[in-house]
Amino acid sequence: MDIKQKFGLKIKELRKLRGLSQEKLANLAEIDRTYLPTIEKGERNVSIEIIERLAIALGVKIKDLFDE
Amino acid sequence: MDIKQKFGLKIKELRKLRGLSQEKLANLAEIDRTYLPTIEKGERNVSIEIIERLAIALGVKIKDLFDE
Structure with missing residues (x-):
């Protein structure tokens, strides 16, 4: 499983x-609603700004998105 | 300081x-040598794959790049 897939599963x-x-x-993360499913499937090489917006929307710190 | 600047300083x-x-x-992270200085200056919206390569090259976990 690559980093994009691991990240998608965590989200x-x-x-x-x-x-x-x-x-x-x-909506909370202000990303397109058609983009999120592809992130969750591990298909997107998301940027640090998108990572931050998802963390804020989920109420966690960025590092919490990379816990093993 | 935005997330790109915080990340650049950590690197x-x-x-x-x-x-x-x-x-x-x-060289260790296999990124262009002209790209790294702009990352460190906080000018780049780096992708999760670049983040992973930098973490590996620095011998840390991705989450360690986002410690406060």
Whole structure:
């Protein structure tokens, strides 16, 4: 599993823990609602700014998105 | 200071701790040697794959690049 896939799974896990739909999280993070599913599938080489927006939207620190 | 600037400073700090030149770190991370200085200056919206390569080259985990 590469880093994009690991990151996507972490986003999906935290999103579900918070009871958020993909559309709701996309809105909170101000990213396109068609972009989030591809991030969760590990298909996107996301940028540090997108990573930060997802962390803020999920209420965690960036480092928490990279916990093993 | 935005996330790109914070990240750049962290890379610079760890690079110096390890006694590496910018050119040496760029070689280790397999990124262009003209790209690394702009990352350290906080001018680049780096991707998760570049972040991973820098972490590996510096011998740390990705989360260590986002410690406060």
